[in-house]
Amino acid sequence: MPNSNMKRFIDMIVGLLIIVVIITPFIKIISRDIDIEKHFLLSNNKLNSELKNNHINEDEKVSKLQEEQIIKAYEKNIEKEIQNLIEKETDYELESIEITIDNELEAEDYGSIREMSLVLRDKKKKSLKNKKEIQVEKIENVWIKNNKIKKEDKDFEDSNKIKKLIAKEYGLPIDKISTHLIGNGR
Amino acid sequence: MEIFQIVGIGLIATMMIVFLKDQKPEFALLISVATSIIIFYFIIDKFQVVVQVLNNLAKNANVDFIYFTTILKIIGIAYVIEFGAQISRDAGEESIASKIELGGKVIIMVLGIPILTALMDLIIKILP
Numbered sequence: 020m021p022n023s024n025m026k027r028f029i030d031m032i033v034g035l036l037i038i039v040v041i042i043t044p045f046i047k048i049i050s051r052d053i054d055i056e057k058h059f060l061l062s063n064n065k066l067n068s069e070l071k072n073n074h075i076n077e078d079e080k081v082s083k084l085q086e087e088q089i090i091k092a093y094e095k096n097i098e099k100e101i102q103n104l105i106e107k108e109t110d111y112e113l114e115s116i117e118i119t120i121d122n123e124l125e126a127e128d129y130g131s132i133r134e135m136s137l138v139l140r141d142k143k144k145k146s147l148k149n150k151k152e153i154q155v156e157k158i159e160n161v162w163i164k165n166n167k168i169k170k171e172d173k174d175f176e177d178s179n180k181i182k183k184l185i186a187k188e189y190g191l192p193i194d195k196i197s198t199h200l201i202g203n204g205r
Numbered sequence: 206m207e208i209f210q211i212v213g214i215g216l217i218a219t220m221m222i223v224f225l226k227d228q229k230p231e232f233a234l235l236i237s238v239a240t241s242i243i244i245f246y247f248i249i250d251k252f253q254v255v256v257q258v259l260n261n262l263a264k265n266a267n268v269d270f271i272y273f274t275t276i277l278k279i280i281g282i283a284y285v286i287e288f289g290a291q292i293s294r295d296a297g298e299e300s301i302a303s304k305i306e307l308g309g310k311v312i313i314m315v316l317g318i319p320i321l322t323a324l325m326d327l328i329i330k331i332l333p
Binding site: 024026028031061 | 226269270271272274275276279280283286287306309310313314316317318319320321322323324326327329
């Protein structure tokens with residue numbers, strides 16, 4: 020870390036971050052609906068938009084990039100949460116996810132989720148597959164080449180349960196959530 | 206061994222600056238700037254690797270992306286500011302160096318504002 024009087028400022032910010040990291044678990048115990056990251060992102064956005072208003076023509080690209088980064092981080096967080104939720108509550112694991120977020124900065128419901136599309140994988144099947152890979156690796160390779168993994172567009176049996184789970188957690192209508200299962204057709 | 210190259214370049218530049226300082230002080234400054242840039246160029250690759258490793262570590266440790274990028278940004282800004290301020294100081298422009306540092310401090314504070322406001326919001330919400 021660079022020395023000189025700059026260090027004091029760095030220490031201050033790092034100290035703030037450490038306070039945030041320390042109190043987050045306690046806050047989650049006290050009230051579950053408070054999300055510090057959401058607060059952080061919102062105030063970051065507010066600051067960005069204020070700066071943007073000050074220099075409308077200046078640095079438009081940079082602020083756009085920052086906005087994109089914020090939305091990316093937001094999506095990543097949601098992805099992590101859903102991953103944990105699905106792994107905890109069901110026998111599936113999240114392979115990939117596509118989230119459509121309201122990204123109009125001026126809109127009232129900025130940051131709210133519009134649609135969600137999940138690609139899931141059966142945990143049991145995966146563990147079975149891994150076992151096979153350890154025993155006869157070559158045969159497994161041939162199998163992958165011959166049977167390309169397909170997305171199953173049809174709803175699978177637990178689809179509704181997962182949809183309801185996510186809908187309850189994020190307050191989304193069920194028809195805005197779609198789920199696909201991969202590795203189903205063997 | 207890049208360390209020998211870096212030290213060698215540094216020593217040669219120092220000697221050149223010492224010889225030139227009396228006759229042509231303006232060239233001495235240019236040499237010091239060029240040396241800093243060359244040394245910076247040498248280390249930038251290594252720095253990239255370090256950042257990559259830190260990034261992976263943060264990912265594995267489940268550290269939040271936002272916190273990690275904020276800290277990295279702040280440290281990066283501090284280094285760049287230091288680099289610029291030192292060059293100005295070498296040229297004898299103490300006042301410009303302090304202005305550069307002031308700019309860096311303000312930018313670091315701006316980066317810290319979202320954290321501070323988020324923390325304040327939380328504390329206010331928790332209070333009965």
